[in-house]
Amino acid sequence: MEHIALYRKYRPKRFEDVIGQDHITKTLQNQITSGQIGHAYLFTGTRGTGKTSVAKIFAKSVNCLSPIRGSACGECENCKRLEQENDINIIEIDAASNNKVDDIRQIREKVKFMPVGAKYKVYIVDEVHMLSDSAFNALLKTLEEPPSYVIFILATTEVHKLPQTILSRCVRFDFRLVPVDLLMKHLAKVFDKEGIKYDEESLKIIASAGEGSVRDTLSIADSIASFCQGDITKEKTLSVLGTTDHELILNFFDKLLEKDVGGVLSLIDKIEKEGKNLAVFAKDLSRHSRNLLVCKSCKNSEEILNLPDDVMELYKAQAEKFAEKDLIRYMQVFSGAESELRYTLSVRLLLETTCLSAMLGFDAKKN
Numbered sequence: 001m002e003h004i005a006l007y008r009k010y011r012p013k014r015f016e017d018v019i020g021q022d023h024i025t026k027t028l029q030n031q032i033t034s035g036q037i038g039h040a041y042l043f044t045g046t047r048g049t050g051k052t053s054v055a056k057i058f059a060k061s062v063n064c065l066s067p068i069r070g071s072a073c074g075e076c077e078n079c080k081r082l083e084q085e086n087d088i089n090i091i092e093i094d095a096a097s098n099n100k101v102d103d104i105r106q107i108r109e110k111v112k113f114m115p116v117g118a119k120y121k122v123y124i125v126d127e128v129h130m131l132s133d134s135a136f137n138a139l140l141k142t143l144e145e146p147p148s149y150v151i152f153i154l155a156t157t158e159v160h161k162l163p164q165t166i167l168s169r170c171v172r173f174d175f176r177l178v179p180v181d182l183l184m185k186h187l188a189k190v191f192d193k194e195g196i197k198y199d200e201e202s203l204k205i206i207a208s209a210g211e212g213s214v215r216d217t218l219s220i221a222d223s224i225a226s227f228c229q230g231d232i233t234k235e236k237t238l239s240v241l242g243t244t245d246h247e248l249i250l251n252f253f254d255k256l257l258e259k260d261v262g263g264v265l266s267l268i269d270k271i272e273k274e275g276k277n278l279a280v281f282a283k284d285l286s287r288h289s290r291n292l293l294v295c296k297s298c299k300n301s302e303e304i305l306n307l308p309d310d311v312m313e314l315y316k317a318q319a320e321k322f323a324e325k326d327l328i329r330y331m332q333v334f335s336g337a338e339s340e341l342r343y344t345l346s347v348r349l350l351l352e353t354t355c356l357s358a359m360l361g362f363d364a365k366k367n
């Protein structure tokens with residue numbers, strides 16, 4: 001049987017299924033209920049947070065003949081018709097591949113035709129920041145005087161690339177990164193529906209690795225589920241993600257604190273021999289420096305880090321032992337190394353040099 005990626009299979013179909021974006025879905029539902037629908041919307045925010053999904057749900061809901069609290073009823077003539085993937089009243093345009101002025105002119109030509117068997121024609125322009133300057137100008141003309149039956153939804157991850165003239169004509173909605181606890185709940189539901197067994201800790205690790213993107217979280221979950229073939233366990237999850245466990249990273253930072261050169265080098269050796277990915281480990285180092293810095297300097301560190309209680313205790317205790325300025329230096333050095341690691345031929349050597357120079361407080365490359 002063909003495997004459908006979890007993030008495709010679980011694309012939200014109703015406003016209620018969208019997680020973490022209540023500030024947007026509620027407003028859109030209210031607009032539908034009160035009949036105050038705009039003609040140009042801009043959806044911005046990180047990848048995989050629901051922009052395209054919400055645009056499609058909105059397109060269906062505005063066309064529903066008897067929406068329920070602003071959501072498509074799913075029963076009426078229009079709902080039934082629009083359920084089909086290629087309904088002519090919902091037009092999806094990928095601006096990345098249709099970024100020329102002629103592409104937009106074609107839209108302007110078609111905008112003139114009334115919707116067929118629907119109230120609104122909805123144009124969803126994805127990756128709108130990819131449009132050329134002249135294409136933006138052509139789009140602007142359409143946005144200036146859209147026919148009453150047309151709605152534009154422009155979506156982008158890079159809002160700073162849009163001209164002010166476009167921005168000022170759109171109602172803007174910022175999609176937020178989804179908090180870990182919501183991602184965990186969502187993931188648990190998906191796993192339950194799929195009949196996949198898991199434990200709480202794995203849920204948290206996967207949800208954190210998604211870094212606020214629902215799509216990323218689900219695709220990470222996908223690869224872990226297929227690796228585990230049955231029960232998802234913390235050990236297997238960590239080994240797929242290549243992330244190191246808390247104990248190891250704490251131990252490593254103790255060595256850094258003690259300026260134990262031999263200890264650091266042999267730990268790196270051990271990590272490599274265990275088959276862990278050193279580039280991922282480098283990422284863990286910069287994340288851990290940041291975690292410690294947050295523990296040390298923020299009153300609401302629990303809220304910011306959202307880690308299990310026992311881990312939080314260990315982190316706090318370790319943070320106590322470090323000077324703030326050292327943690328800042330670690331963060332700088334390790335995050336700088338992260339990008340260099342992508343280009344280096346010897347990851348291990350670079351990692352060793354970085355650790356030693358961070359630890360001894362000098363820039364090894366300049367010496």
Ligand SMILES: Nc1ncnc2c1ncn2[C@@H]1O[C@H](COP(=O)(O)OP(=O)(O)OP(=O)(O)O)[C@@H](O)[C@H]1O
Pocket residue numbers: 006007008009010011012017018019020021045046047048049050051052053054155156157214215216218
């Ligand atoms: N807020 C959300 N609630 C539930 N599922 C979501 C949400 N955001 C994303 N997803 C999941 O991720 C998949 C992709 O979402 P979507 O295409 O809406 O993201 P996007 O914000 O448009 O991303 P991109 O910027 O890459 O275009 C969906 O099919 C769904 O599985």
Ligand SMILES: [Mg+2]
Pocket residue numbers: 051052053126155
């Ligand atoms: Mg999208």
Ligand SMILES: [Zn+2]
Pocket residue numbers: 063064065066067072073074075076077078079
């Ligand atoms: Zn309906």
